[in-house]
Structures are given as structure tokens and as C-alpha cells.
Amino acid sequence: MTIARRVHLAARPFGLPDTSTWEVRDTELAEPGDGEVLVRVTHLSLDPAMRGWLNDVRSYVPPVGIGEVMRAFGAAVVVESRDPAFSPGDAVAGILGVTDHAVVRGDQLTPIDLDVAPATTWLGALGMPGMTAWFGLFDVAKAQPGDTVVVSGAAGAVGSVVGQLAKAHGCRVIGIAGGAEKCAWLTDELGFDAAIDYREGPVHRALRAVAPDGVDVYFDNVGGEMLDSVLRTLRLRARIAICGAISTYNATEPPPGPAHYMSLLVNRASMAGFLVFDFEDRYPEAVADISARIADGSLVAREHVVDGGVDAFADALLMLFSGANTGKLVLAV
């Protein structure tokens, strides 16, 4: 008999989630049935997209229902398996929910190799964020050697990988992040050509100073004003990949749109949204590339690990929106 400690959605938040949003409950799990696996969760991924899953709107996945366990990616160890593909002790990843134990279908789990990288990295540079960076940069934004690439949320899970991949690809890379410490990390540790602290002043002015010829690729994780600022600095035939808009996810009134979108016309530029799930068939290609870079030390995979288990979930999630994390934010369970 396994008791799972799980975080349920108690009420839809208006603005930032708070204590009324969540309810932590202990629930006895059913024994795994045929094809199912009981896992012990070791790490949970905290993602900006989680905020979107709380809204009762049509989107690319259904919203989390009131009373349901909060949706989350996680890494886990198999405890008991009724799927021949898995044995106790195996390390796996998948959509497990915010819980310390889960019973999931084996076909929903992916084995992860802890000899290649620790579980936390399988939630970061080798997980969804790394895949998002790779396909967004190469397939959506079509970054080419010589391009000036700008990425916002540059010290985050996705942005830090985008910048390093672009740099390795022969691009000139400018990161936008909040605070001097993050900016120093980008240029000193990750090899970005420049970093802009958006708290220090208008981003378009800072961009014009470091990229006077304009921007070829913008990988947008932040949205809002930042997208509007970068639109003002586009170069001919620039490509914008819309990955997210963390600055707007907790807005309590409709955030303004990018007023300078007509820069797309003047510069014959384009802006495309994407979802990493559409590239699922090709994940192995990106995992192979990124893991090789981690192995030879040319790509820094950094995770910001918060302790405290599922009880710490509510507070840890808020760190994403205050910009408290550097690198991939992970909750140790």
C-alpha cells in the first residue's frame, strides 16, 4: 500500500497563484494494473507553462481541472512494474503530476540514463526545456551562422540553452535577463557575446548599442514589452520564435500586444509560435547533440534545485515569476 502526497488544484488563481490555489493531500494509490508502473518521484520540473494550465481556456492541452492533481513533468525511480519494459530501480521521466509517488502507464514514461547526466538535467537541458531550445532555434527561427541572435529569459532553463547552442552554431548571441548577476553568468560562464539587464533601462536602446546592425533572430520567452522592444530592432528577413510570454502569464487584465508589429512588414520579417511536443519524433536527435555537448564540457547545464518536496511546490513555482532562479528550476522531492 502506497500513500502519495499530492498537490491538487483547489481554485483557479486570478493573477499570481497563492495559498488558496493549492491543496496538499495524502491519497492511497491503487496497485499498478497491467501495463502500469509505480514510481517514486525524485524531482519535479517547475515550468512557466504551468501557469497557463491553470486557466480555464482552450489551449494546446486541456486546463487542469479543479480538484485534480497538478500536472507536472518529473523524474522518478521505478518501485514496482507491471510493464515488461521497466524494472524496479530504473530511472524514468514523464508527466507524473505534483506528487511523491505515482502510478502511470509504462508507455507514458521515458527511460533516462543517469550515467549521461543527473536526473535534474533530464528535466532541463536534456528535457523539455532543452528540446524547446533546440527545435525553436534551429527549426522555427532557422538560426544561421553569422546571425545576431537575441534571447530573452536568457538565464532560464530554455534561454540558457538557446544562447549556448546559437553560439556553438556560429551566431553572435545577446541575452536579456534580470539583474547583474545573471548577466555576468551569461557572458562569463556561458560565453554569450553580450547580456542586457532589462531592469536597467529600455531594452531597444541597449540592443541598438550592442547590435547596431539589428537582430536576425529573436527567441522570445518573455513577451509583453520585451517583444515590442525587440521588434524595433529587427533586421531584414528577421525571424521571431514565440516560445512563451512569462511576463504576461499572471496578468490580471489583458496585456497590451506588440505595438511595433509592423516592423515585420518593413523588414519582411516573420514571427512564428511553436510547441515542443510537435517535434517529439525528433527528440533523440536533439538529445544526442545536447548530451554530447554536455559530455565534452562545451555546454553548461545548470539547475537551480529547491528542497522541500511537494509541500514546497507552491512557493517554488512563484520563483519562476519573480525571476529568482538561474538555470532550470527543479523541486527535489
Place this chain on the structure above:
Amino acid sequence: MTIARRVHLAARPFGLPDTSTWEVRDTELAEPGDGEVLVRVTHLSLDPAMRGWLNDVRSYVPPVGIGEVMRAFGAAVVVESRDPAFSPGDAVAGILGVTDHAVVRGDQLTPIDLDVAPATTWLGALGMPGMTAWFGLFDVAKAQPGDTVVVSGAAGAVGSVVGQLAKAHGCRVIGIAGGAEKCAWLTDELGFDAAIDYREGPVHRALRAVAPDGVDVYFDNVGGEMLDSVLRTLRLRARIAICGAISTYNATEPPPGPAHYMSLLVNRASMAGFLVFDFEDRYPEAVADISARIADGSLVAREHVVDGGVDAFADALLMLFSGANTGKLVLAV
């Protein structure tokens, strides 16, 4: 000795151009030099883009300078030629300026065949607007048979051609225009599947009614609120071609951006700006296609011709912004 009556830019307008914007002056033209041609202008094209040329901002062409003759496309007859490619009596088109006579370099002129269509049509369906429709629809928005195509400014020079080309290509076509009369013209005369009068209520609601499965292609001539409305109705992998934003050209404060741009992400959709001039090498391909359709009666090329010569230019231009024209607005000189 030729006296040209020309319209000069007297002052940059703030908002709608008015009498202080223009000055009409008679000027003696120099004799054409080697390679130059003297033409008598018969028709001038009135284009929404003209408003943009009046602003002192970096764009795809330099702004018209204060005191300069207003830039305009036009159709003309050759009076005297020092370019062996042209003879007196030849019909030509090109950037002639708002004038009744002009001396231009022969290599800046294109011969037009008045047996194929009248001069007014060479400024409309067979001119820039037609080229814009053709390349925007097929090359930028990549319309495919079966697509639901929405076009705004649908009763205008570009929109009316976009809709007819899309229909002939096997698309389902919805036009957005202002007023019942224009809407009736779109469905009854041009064969659009549906027309939405944007003055009658929120466009996204009307669109959901006529296109409950959503929009595959949006060809945007209007911008502003209309773009934002259509963003709310996109289908998976929709393509938006940004051709213009006539609703914002006379704005006296920065118009809001499209707040629903994150629909691009949810729907993995894209939005691309374009300029017809980039397709110049391929104009003959589009001219051949459109002129064949005009010849066999399957494409209606309609021009709204205003009399009064260059002195009527100032008032005629405003008709574009009040939506007074149906089809291509042309000034007879």
C-alpha cells in the same frame, strides 16, 4: 517647353493629411536628356502606402521630403523619348509622382498593353495591388486548396483580387469590408463565400459564425483591432500575411498592438510581413495569370476612377481612409 502641374509635400501631416499638407505648383520641366522620356500622365494610383511615405521614419523607402513632388505610381503616354526602347504614343507605367507631366528615365518605365486591359487596370489588378495580392496569397501566406482564407479591406484594390484568386485556387473565402453594399458586391459579384461588415459588430464573433472551424490564412490589409480579432479565430498552423494596416496609418498616438498574438503559439501559427517589390523578378508570372483571368471573365477588375486631375489629389487620397472607394482608387489626370 512643358509646364507640369505637380503636387508637392508642404508639411508633414499629423493624423489625416489636410490642406496644409500639400501645395500644387506649375513648374517648367527640363527637356529629356539621354535615356530619358517625357510623358503625359493619364492616371495616378492612390495607395494607402502613400500615407506612410509622408512620415519621417526609417522604412522600406525614404520618406518624401518636404518640398518634393509627392511620390505616386501612374500610367502615362510617351510624348517625347530619348530612350530607344520607347516611342511617342507608347503607353507606360511607373513611379511618376503626382503630376500631369514628367521626365523620367526610360529604365524606370514599364510598357503596358492597352489591348490587354485599360490603363486603370494596369494600376490595379495588373499593377502593384494585383502583384501584392498574388505574391502575398501564394508565396507569403501559402494558401492551399481547401483553406479557409480571410481577407480584410476585401473590397479594396488588393483585397478584391486576393479573394478572387483564393476562390479560384479552391479556398473558402471570407471578406471583411465596411458597409452592406461592399459586402453584397463581394458575395454577389466576386463569388466570395461570405462577407463580414465590420461596422456591424465584433469581427471575431462574425468570423466564428461563418468559419466555426477557424481560419487557415489571413491576408491583413487593415491591422489594428481587426488583426487582433482574426488572431482569436486561427486554426492550427494558420498563416497571416501582413500586407498593410490602413486602420492605423493616420493614428495620432501609437495604436495598440495585437493583444492576442499568443494565439500564434497555441496554434503553431505564423505571421509574416512582405513587400511586393521583393517579388519584382516574378511579376510577369503573376501578370500572365491575372490577365488570363481577366480575359476569360473569371476575375473582376474594378477601378473607382475620380476625375479632377492633380488638383483633386488631396481629396481623393482621403477616400481611401474613409473607405469611400470600391475596387482600385484611381485619379484621372
